[in-house]
Amino acid sequence: MRGRFVTLEGVDGAGKSTHLDWIAGLIAAGGRKVVVTREPGGTPLGEELRKLLLAQPMHLETETLLMFAARREHLDRVILPALAAGTWVLSDRFTDATFAYQGGGRGLDPAKIERLETWVHPDLQPDLTLVFDLSVEEAKRRRLAASAAPDRFEQENLEFFARVRAMYLARAARYPQRMRLIDASRSVADIRKELEEYIVIACQ
Numbered sequence: 340m341r342g343r344f345v346t347l348e349g350v351d352g353a354g355k356s357t358h359l360d361w362i363a364g365l366i367a368a369g370g371r372k373v374v375v376t377r378e379p380g381g382t383p384l385g386e387e388l389r390k391l392l393l394a395q396p397m398h399l400e401t402e403t404l405l406m407f408a409a410r411r412e413h414l415d416r417v418i419l420p421a422l423a424a425g426t427w428v429l430s431d432r433f434t435d436a437t438f439a440y441q442g443g444g445r446g447l448d449p450a451k452i453e454r455l456e457t458w459v460h461p462d463l464q465p466d467l468t469l470v471f472d473l474s475v476e477e478a479k480r481r482r483l484a485a486s487a488a489p490d491r492f493e494q495e496n497l498e499f500f501a502r503v504r505a506m507y508l509a510r511a512a513r514y515p516q517r518m519r520l521i522d523a524s525r526s527v528a529d530i531r532k533e534l535e536e537y538i539v540i541a542c543q
């Protein structure tokens with residue numbers, strides 16, 4: 340049986356990293372093999388591209404193409420083989436992040452992102468996408484408390500993150516079957532209660 344593809348999304352600072360390994364543990368406790376990975380990254384080449392993407396100023400379309408170049412490699416080497424072998428894939432971000440950051444945040448025409456999506460993964464969408472939703476002010480407070488050196492995205496202003504968040508909310512409303520909005524302002528314990536429900540359903 341094919342594995343399930345689960346992705347975590349949200350503005351920087353919303354807390355997905357706090358829950359990533361815990362969710363992986365939950366999936367494993369359900370008797371499934373699971374691979375934990377991330378975007379951009381997840382392969383040796385993808386991790387090199389990640390370093391460039393997080394540090395190097397570049398044209399918006401270059402940024403978008405590199406995100407999809409890393410993704411193409413990630414699909415080929417990690418995501419598709421795992422799913423075919425019946426292993427679950429838990430990815431910290433996927434194509435929703437490109438719509439949110441390059442589309443919403445930076446203003447790239449979503450039609451261009453849709454063309455790349457159709458090219459790179461015409462037949463694949465996540466089975467479940469958990470969107471950690473938080474006010475951009477609170478997300479910034481959490482980033483400042485957690486992160487020593489902010490990367491190129493984390494240095495963006497509140498207006499940028501408000502557009503990123505708005506795009507996530509719009510996509511969650513458009514794809515209610517696979518996308519679940521998680522109110523990330525609550526306690527870790529409350530959030531995990533809700534996450535557990537979604538993972539149990541996904542395991543069925």
Ligand code: TYD
Nearest residue numbers: 351378379406432433436437440441492493
């Ligand atoms: P992130 O996933 O937040 O990792 P960390 O918790 O280590 O900072 O960092 C990845 C950054 O890349 C994040 O700011 C969002 C950005 N990003 C895009 O802009 N577009 C994309 O398609 C992806 C996958 C990520």
